[in-house]
Amino acid sequence: MITAVAIASLVIGGCAAKNNSSSSGGTTNAADLPVVSQVPVPADAVLPAGDGKASCSGATIAYAGAETGANAQLGLNIVNGVQLAVNQHNQANPNCQVTLKKFDTEGDPTKATGIVTQVTNEADILGVVGLPFSGESKATGGIFQTAGLVHITPSATNPTLTQNGWTTFFRALGNDAVQGPAAAKFITNQLHANKVCVVQDDSDYGIGLANAINGVLGDKASGCQDKVTTGQRDFSATVTKINNAKPDAVFYSGYYAEGAPLDQQLLNAGFKGTFVGPDGVKDDKFIQQAGSASSNAVFTCPCVPGELVPQFAQAYQALAGSAPGTYSLEGYDSATIMLRAIDSGIKDRASMVNYVKNYNADGLSKRFQWDGTGELKTSTVYGYKVQNGKIVYIGTIS
Numbered sequence: 001m002i003t004a005v006a007i008a009s010l011v012i013g014g015c016a017a018k019n020n021s022s023s024s025g026g027t028t029n030a031a032d033l034p035v036v037s038q039v040p041v042p043a044d045a046v047l048p049a050g051d052g053k054a055s056c057s058g059a060t061i062a063y064a065g066a067e068t069g070a071n072a073q074l075g076l077n078i079v080n081g082v083q084l085a086v087n088q089h090n091q092a093n094p095n096c097q098v099t100l101k102k103f104d105t106e107g108d109p110t111k112a113t114g115i116v117t118q119v120t121n122e123a124d125i126l127g128v129v130g131l132p133f134s135g136e137s138k139a140t141g142g143i144f145q146t147a148g149l150v151h152i153t154p155s156a157t158n159p160t161l162t163q164n165g166w167t168t169f170f171r172a173l174g175n176d177a178v179q180g181p182a183a184a185k186f187i188t189n190q191l192h193a194n195k196v197c198v199v200q201d202d203s204d205y206g207i208g209l210a211n212a213i214n215g216v217l218g219d220k221a222s223g224c225q226d227k228v229t230t231g232q233r234d235f236s237a238t239v240t241k242i243n244n245a246k247p248d249a250v251f252y253s254g255y256y257a258e259g260a261p262l263d264q265q266l267l268n269a270g271f272k273g274t275f276v277g278p279d280g281v282k283d284d285k286f287i288q289q290a291g292s293a294s295s296n297a298v299f300t301c302p303c304v305p306g307e308l309v310p311q312f313a314q315a316y317q318a319l320a321g322s323a324p325g326t327y328s329l330e331g332y333d334s335a336t337i338m339l340r341a342i343d344s345g346i347k348d349r350a351s352m353v354n355y356v357k358n359y360n361a362d363g364l365s366k367r368f369q370w371d372g373t374g375e376l377k378t379s380t381v382y383g384y385k386v387q388n389g390k391i392v393y394i395g396t397i398s
Contacts, residue, residue: 027192027248030274030298030385036395039308042362048085048336049092054343056096061086061338063100063331064119064130064151066107070231070257073285074327075107075132078154080320081306081331082129087319089339098342100335101125105136112136113143120147126352127151127338129331134158134205137169144168150353152337154330157279157302158208162373168353170370172330174302174379176205179278180212182381182398183251183300188220190383190397191274191298193248197224199238199262201254209278210253221251228258235262239269249273255280260289267293279303282326282384282391298394299384304329304365305393312364333363 063082066075079102086100103119105112112131119125120143128144128151131137137156144151145166152170153161159177161169187193198221200210214221224245226238239262242250250266250273252259259281266275275297277286282299290297306324307313312332316324341355360369369377381398384391 027194027274028190030296031387033190033298033383033385033394035387036393037308039304039393041309041364042367045362045364046336046340047364048089048332048339050089050340050343052092054093054096056098056342056347058124059096059126059342059347060099060101060122060124061335061342062103062119062122062125062128062130064103064112064116064128065105065132065136067102067104069106069108071107071133071255071280073283073325074155074255074280077283077325077328078129078132078331080316081154081324081328082335084316084319085332085335085339088315093343096343098339099124105131107133107136109133109135109139112140116140116143120144120149125149126342126346126349127356129154129334129338131156132327133203134161134208135203137161138204141166141169148349148353150338150349150356152334152356154334155279155303155327156205158204159212160204160208162375166374167357170356170374171376172334172368173327173366173376174381175375176209176212178379178398179300179302179381180209181216183276183278184213184216186300186383186397187249187251187276188217191249191276193274194220195224195245195247196221197226197242197245197247197250199226199228199242199250199252199254201258202227202229203254205280206254213251213253228254228262230258232258233261235265238262239265239271242266243269243271247273249276251276252281253278256283256286256289260286260294263290263297264293267296274298276300279326284325284391287386287389287391294386294389297386299391300381300397301326301384302379302381303327304382305384306332306365308393309364329365333365333368336363337368
């Protein structure tokens, strides 16, 4: 059992720096945001090993989602967490060896439909962790529903996903109707930005999140909106529009594959404000691709920093050869729920759906209890920033 750890004292260095290109001249620089070095973990968090006495035969769970593709790292973060949970379970339970099957969708909604059809046709699969992205989740939710196969997404956050009447879909983190307002308040109350440019990509995720944040930013973002496309690399028109508007901050509603070059091109053109990205941008790949430009970046995410849960971080590092990333802990907790269902004697899909529907317990990342639509009953949004080439945790923002 992992014991609770206290949140370390906030370390705040110096006074807030000024943003020379901003409309207000009084914004808080990302470098001056406080850093939190640990996160609290529930003392009774459910772990995949259980009591080691489980007995089962032929049980299988699956991961479906990106393992390759432009934003594959977000999926790899999840599947590594899932694999760690399965490994820990099987090591502790010699009489219950659960198989993990992996299916690569490349994060592409058009490819995901065929992949998920294949998943649902494999009768031994009792539950699925995935899909990571909102577009592919939207395209495949009905397939899962028809097959009666439960799936827990550790990362797809478009709010409309739980408005389709699906009874097999569950979300392991807060949606963008939670993240958007939290991000808007963070930008205005903690970054003290008075003018914000919101740039959205053309994904279901980017569109939904942009709508959510704009609804709260209101007039502060009304004069600077722009749209980009998936796969775009030249953002000169968007950069010109942003620099002409002279905002205190830019919020990019999309994924790191486009967010990184956008931030880099903004910096090269003289932008001195803060670049704010959501969970889809919050990954070390963003730093690798944006280079030194990433030093102006902060992130919001309804995800817990797994690297600050010592026992999880150490085990993950040993498995993956790298520190946990965005959604790693949510993937681990989602798999743990299904593993504990199998340990309890669940042997069919209908029973697995019912088990998840009525689940109510702490994981390492949060309390898992869902309402009738598949949304968590309580959810939290957290803040991060880039410091010395690393993504560091700055605490709860909602």
